[in-house]
Amino acid sequence: xxxxxxxxxxxxxxxxxxxxxxxxxxxxxxxxxxxxxxxxxxxxxxxxxxxxxxxxxxxxxxxxxxxxxxxxxxxxxxxxxxxxxxxxxxxxxxxxxxxxxxxxxxxxxxxxxxxxxxxxxxxxxxxxxxxxxxxxxxxxxxxxxxxxxxxxxxxxxxxxxxxxxxxxxxxxxxxxxxxxxxxxxxxxxxxxxxxxxxxxxxxxxxxxxxxxxxxxxxxxxxxxxxxxxxxxxxxxxxxxxxxxxxxxxxxxxxxxxxxxxxxxxxxxxxxxxxxxxxxxxxxxxxxxxxxxxxxxxxxxxxxxxxxxxxxxxxxxxxxxxxxxxxxxxxxxxxxxxxxxxxxxxxxxxxxxxxxxxxxxxxxxxxxxxxxxxxxxxxxxxxxxxxxxxxxxxxxxxxxxxxxxxxxxxxxxxx
Amino acid sequence: xxxxxxxxxxxxxxxxxxxxxxxxxxxxxxxxxxxxxxxxxxxxxxxxxxxxxxxxxxxxxxxxxxxxxxxxxxxxxxxxxxxxxxxxxxxxxxxxxxxxxxxxxxxxxxxxxxxxxxxxxxxxxxxxxxxxxxxxxxxxxxxxxxxxxxxxxxxxxxxxxxxxxxxxxxxxxxxxxxxxxxxxxxxxxxxxxxxxxxxxxxxxxxxxxxxxxxxxxxxxxxxxxxxxxxxxxxxxxxxxxxxxxxxxxxxxxxxxxxxxxxxxxxxxxxxxxxxxxxxxxxxxxxxxxxxxxxxxxxxxxxxxxxxxxxxxxxxxxxxxxxxxxxxxxxxxxxxxxxxxxxxxxxxxxxxxxxxx
Numbered sequence: 230x231x232x233x234x235x236x237x238x239x240x241x242x243x244x245x246x247x248x249x250x251x252x253x254x255x256x257x258x259x260x261x262x263x264x265x266x267x268x269x270x271x272x273x274x275x276x277x278x279x280x281x282x283x284x285x286x287x288x289x290x291x292x293x294x295x296x297x298x299x300x301x302x303x304x305x306x307x308x309x310x311x312x313x314x315x316x317x318x319x320x321x322x323x324x325x326x327x328x329x330x331x332x333x334x335x336x337x338x339x340x341x342x343x344x345x346x347x348x349x350x351x352x353x354x355x356x357x358x359x360x361x362x363x364x365x366x367x368x369x370x371x372x373x374x375x376x377x378x379x380x381x382x383x384x385x386x387x388x389x390x391x392x393x394x395x396x397x398x399x400x401x402x403x404x405x406x407x408x409x410x411x412x413x414x415x416x417x418x419x420x421x422x423x424x425x426x427x428x429x430x431x432x433x434x435x436x437x438x439x440x441x442x443x444x445x446x447x448x449x450x451x452x453x454x455x456x457x458x459x460x461x462x463x464x465x466x467x468x469x470x471x472x473x474x475x476x477x478x479x480x481x482x483x484x485x486x487x488x489x490x491x492x493x494x495x496x497x498x499x500x501x502x503x504x505x506x507x508x509x510x511x512x513x514x515x516x517x518x519x520x521x522x523x524x525x526x527x528x529x530x531x532x533x534x535x536x537x538x539x540x541x542x543x544x545x546x547x548x549x550x551x552x553x554x555x556x557x558x559x560x561x562x563x564x565x566x567x568x569x570x571x572x573x574x575x576x577x578x579x580x581x582x583x584x585x586x587x588x589x590x591x592x593x594x595x596x597x598x599x600x601x602x603x604x605x606x607x608x609x610x611x612x613x614x615x616x617x618x619x620x621x622x623x624x625x626x627x628x629x630x631x632x633x634x635x636x637x638x639x640x641x642x643x
Numbered sequence: 644x645x646x647x648x649x650x651x652x653x654x655x656x657x658x659x660x661x662x663x664x665x666x667x668x669x670x671x672x673x674x675x676x677x678x679x680x681x682x683x684x685x686x687x688x689x690x691x692x693x694x695x696x697x698x699x700x701x702x703x704x705x706x707x708x709x710x711x712x713x714x715x716x717x718x719x720x721x722x723x724x725x726x727x728x729x730x731x732x733x734x735x736x737x738x739x740x741x742x743x744x745x746x747x748x749x750x751x752x753x754x755x756x757x758x759x760x761x762x763x764x765x766x767x768x769x770x771x772x773x774x775x776x777x778x779x780x781x782x783x784x785x786x787x788x789x790x791x792x793x794x795x796x797x798x799x800x801x802x803x804x805x806x807x808x809x810x811x812x813x814x815x816x817x818x819x820x821x822x823x824x825x826x827x828x829x830x831x832x833x834x835x836x837x838x839x840x841x842x843x844x845x846x847x848x849x850x851x852x853x854x855x856x857x858x859x860x861x862x863x864x865x866x867x868x869x870x871x872x873x874x875x876x877x878x879x880x881x882x883x884x885x886x887x888x889x890x891x892x893x894x895x896x897x898x899x900x901x902x903x904x905x906x907x908x909x910x911x912x913x914x915x916x917x918x919x920x921x922x923x924x925x926x927x928x929x930x931x932x933x934x935x936x937x938x939x940x941x942x943x944x945x946x947x948x949x950x951x952x953x954x955x956x957x958x959x960x961x962x963x964x965x966x967x968x969x970x971x972x973x974x975x976x977x978x979x980x981x982x983x984x985x986x987x988x989x990x991x992x993x994x995x996x997x998x999x
Contacts, residue, residue, distance in 0.1 A: 377709050416741030425740040432708050433740045437728050443697055444732075447705015447713075450666070454711070461705075477698040484693070633738050634777055636745035636800040643911040 316589045332361040335390040337608040338399045342406050343573045351406040354569040356422050357387030359562030362582030363531035366538040368394030377455035381430045381448035383441040383463040386422040400615040409622040417625040439469040442478035449489030458549035464494040468501025482554040483522040491554040498563035519556030531559025532582040644831040648812045650786035651682040654793035657856045659688045662797045668692045669716030680812050685851030700729040707748035717752040720768040733802045734777025749796045749803045755882045756981045757810025762969035767933035773910050780909040782806040784884035786816030791861030808881035822856035866913035872902035874995050875926040880906040883930045890987045926994050927959040932981040935963035957997035962990045
């Protein structure tokens with residue numbers, strides 16, 4: 230009963246960004262009557278049990294660890310982690326519960342997509358597990374709609390979280406994974422996580438690293454001219470910032486008296502496929518580069534839900550009002566490697582923001598272990614059924630290869 | 644008697660007043676210069692961008708995605724090559740999104756030789772441009788066609804590329820642009836006084852006085868037979884087109900009748916026009932100044948062979964630029980690197996003399 234209520238409220242209050250809500254209070258109150266469980270959720274695609282440190286809610290990252298690729302990892306996320314026992318939330322419990330629900334959905338979806346890949350129901354996987362603590366708060370604060378009055382999203386390929394929050398049917402991500410004709414983003418033409426929704430201002434995700442930082446300039450210019458409070462949001466990883474396109478974005482967005490209303494986001498997982506950032510980048514933080522252009526810049530702990538939430542909120546409030554850019558670097562994890570190209574296996578030694586958040590919620594008596602397990606199990610079951618259904622959907626018609634080379638065109642154009 | 648630079652300028656002005664054109668931008672495109680060839684001079688929505696070709700193309704794509712129609716200029720096509728992946732993206736966004744997104748945007752860039760531009764101001768771009776699906780590619784050879792093709796680009800819902808043959812940008816037109824003063828020396832002066840920014844004096848407050856321009860579109864994909872003939876079909880565009888016309892005039896004295904087709908649009912091109920002409924003359928020559936290997940003219944040659952092999956009375960030919968790394972600066976080097984009148988006349992004589 231409570232689980233269903235949480236589920237419904239998750240949708241009902243999807244775009245409520247306040248720190249208080251009746252729904253949240255009710256949930257918090259009702260939750261107190263539930264029994265608490267210390268049961269820990271295990272990662273369904275993980276070959277090994279969780280470490281003792283993780284099981285206790287600690288941060289597994291630290292000096293000398295290796296990631297799933299056998300490479301040394303930086304201790305940054307461990308340093309940025311907060312003492313879980315002392316966590317005092319600023320957001321109301323209703324918002325926290327919604328965030329948690331979306332984080333679980335995003336994780337379960339990605340794990341389902343990985344399973345689909347491993348079961349040969351798709352050719353390739355990549356996505357954003359390990360970034361949910363940042364991506365969900367981002368998605369919840371997007372002003373969704375079509376045209377310059379609303380936010381434009383130039384996402385990279387780890388954005389299933391915000392897409393879910395914005396209203397994406399998880400089944401649609403599975404359709405793209407299975408490259409079936411019903412894939413609404415590309416009709417079976419593109420990789421999974423290459424989302425596109427014109428009615429939501431989500432421009433097509435591209436495989437070309439960093440070009441989204443260039444196209445974002447254009448919608449930023451259009452929105453600057455248009456006025457209002459719509460902004461341009463662009464996301465990408467840390468490795469891609471080595472491309473000149475990132476510098477282009479900083480330059481174009483900060484031209485004197487022509488600053489653009491852009492939220493320039495870098496999710497820093499400290500890897501470019503298998504290459505460690507510390508072996509290629511001399512700058513301490515990517516966000517430091519923004520300071521040279523007079524861009525308001527900061528580096529945050531993207532593994533912390535509230536740090537993410539309030540950093541995004543503050544940034545968006547500033548951009549919507551001042552019509553100037555913000556560079557926001559969020560340190561995140563990469564829990565299943567870069568993509569299926571590196572195995573798509575769970576990485577044991579990076580902080581799992583969902584696990585961290587769940588421990589925090591449990592210790593704050595906002596959700597019990599058993600409630601959280603029920604939520605996950607429900608989403609797991611629903612998405613399993615979705616994947617089964619997608620398996621039965623038709624592949625694209627080979628005759629369709631010429632369609633939409635030009636706008637509105639079907640069949641061979643020339 | 645507007646020249647092509649003036650014609651483009653007038654088309655952009657007509658576009659910003661009547662067709663929803665909101666942004667014209669690129670390096671030195673806005674005041675005070677108005678473009679290195681002055682093709683954007685006086686256009687109200689023209690502005691200067693950072694010296695960043697990738698930023699320019701990316702910005703154009705984003706503007707198009709946000710519903711803001713734009714013309715983005717790459718100052719010389721020699722510098723467009725580092726944007727190839729973006730041009731590919733612009734061309735595939737509609738296809739990649741299964742028809743959801745379209746990018747109504749125009750990229751214009753000067754191409755070709757003719758100004759002694761050395762290695763990096765003489766490149767052609769037609770072979771590469773026509774190799775990128777999803778774009779429509781135009782290349783005028785007269786001011787009126789430049790005006791009409793630009794208006795068609797501004798009306799199209801897809802990415803369009805407007806290749807400006809830089810050698811022809813100062814050549815005066817013989818056909819009136821709707822609204823321009825009379826095609827006389829006086830009319831030419833009058834137009835210049837109206838829309839050319841003075842080269843001396845304080846011009847900070849200068850503004851053009853635009854003629855009363857009207858709509859005139861050259862449909863994309865429609866070529867033009869500029870010289871009618873019987874013995875051979877010569878297909879060209881851009882800088883080499885008027886040279887082909889001149890060759891046709893010269894050879895008429897020797898009894899050689901040449902049909903010259905100005906392709907005007909490189910993609911989608913007017914195959915029906917070409918095909919009909921080849922059926923008539925049974926001989927074909929394709930002329931352009933791009934380097935000869937994997938040249939766009941080679942595609943036209945291949946199609947000619949595939950579809951007209953048994954009708955041809957001579958081997959079809961390609962007259963194109965030498966496959967060398969660049970166009971050399973010295974006069975003899977440039978003349979030897981890209982087709983000149985002599986090259987074209989020789990090719991025509993050979994094809995007409997050949998018997999299958």
